[in-house]
Amino acid sequence: MAQRPLNVGLIGGGGGAFIVQPHQKAIHFDGTRRVTCAALHPDPAIAMQEAENWAYPIQGYTNYNDLIAQESAKPRGEGIDYALIVTPNHVHFDPAMKCIQAGIPVFCEKPLTVTLDEAAQLVEAVKAKRIPFGVSHTYLGHWTSRLARHIVRSGLIGDVRWVDSYYLQGWLAGRTEDQGSMQAEWRVDPKRAGKSCCGGDIGTHALMQLRFVTGLDVVKLSAQLETFVAGRQLDDHFTVYCQLSNGGRALVRASQIAIGHKNDLGIEVNGTKGTLRWVQEEPESLTIHLKGQPDRVYWRGEVQPNDGFLGDLPADLMAEPTIPSGHPEAFHDAFARLHRCFEADVRAYQAGTYTEADGSKYATVADGHMGILFVEKSVESASKAGAWVDM
Secondary structure (H helix, E strand, O other): OOOOOEEEEEEOOOOOOOOHHHHHHHHOOOOOEEEEEEEOOOOHHHHHHHHHOOOOOOEEOOOHHHHHHHHHHOOOOOOOOEEEEOOOHHHOHHHHHHHHHOOOOEEEEOOOOOOHHHHHHHHHHHHHHOOOEEEEOHHHHOHHHHHHHHHHHOOOOOOEEEEEEEEEOOOOOOOHHHOOOHHHHHHOOHHHHOOOOHHHHHHHHHHHHHHHHHOOOEEEEEEEEEOOOOOOOOOOEEEEEEEEOOOOEEEEEEEOOOOOOOOEEEEEEEEOOEEEEEEOOOOOEEEEEEOOOOOEEEEOOOOOOOOOOOOOOOHHHHHOOOOOOOOOOOHHHHHHHHHHHHHHHHHHHHHOOOOOOOOOOOEEHHHHHHHHHHHHHHHHHHHOOOOOEEO
């Protein structure tokens, strides 16, 4: 017998916000989830007007406090099964904490919070409630990201010596925040974005890609946070040299003033036996370089186990729903994979069988905390002229 679709409530997403659109499409991707209500804007009148004008019928709320209170009071199946938080950074913590306290699982946009103390409070609350909590690091949702994780963590390219993990954009190369761009305005405002613009916004994606693929943590770092656009209060260029938990080294770098780059996230892992390369803008494949051998290019949908390099492949990886090779998966598919995996944990939570997520399917609240710690330590190092600081 088919299960009922999960009900999802949106917190934020009005006023022309971009990120809510790929999320809501991903929620509806499989027919097993649906958006049923929303508190879309801090202005109550605008919130209700935008809910009324939503592309399909949803219940509007004037604020997220009412959404959380009223939805959590409904019988299961009528209220929301999880909340999606897509507000600017400074409005992540309060609704997330209130949802946790109300027993509502949370899927939250990154970065987790604007302060380390808030991030730590969320970690403790999630642990105490034993409730699913995901952080939306989109690029972990690509099937090839998961294949890369298996290859590196299985030791197929040897011990990790060096990682270059990067995210380059050019959209803030000028005073975009003065041109009516809501997306730019809040990102360069310390009150809404936190201590870092570039590092918090996209540097955390590069960090998460490194941690997800390699299984290694940053234990010490030396950072430079730079602001190239005159008058801007926060960094638009972010460069961090890292010592890894296995003794290897890494560069986590991000830029929003690199003209010509759009959403150029990628990772290169150099091991003692070979190198892995993956690029988000070309997510259908990854490349393996082995010494003295032709390059191996693995395409999603065409990967076969035990081919002379790959051994057995995890059953859950190979069973992951994908479209046939040659029909490109992309951004929306990655979002859908994250929501699909989060759905499984929400259903387990409701059935009383949920066990703490390990970060192999989506970024957890602990991963989100690590991202905030990384940004805080990078800001600290940069304030000391790039001095090495411990994580």
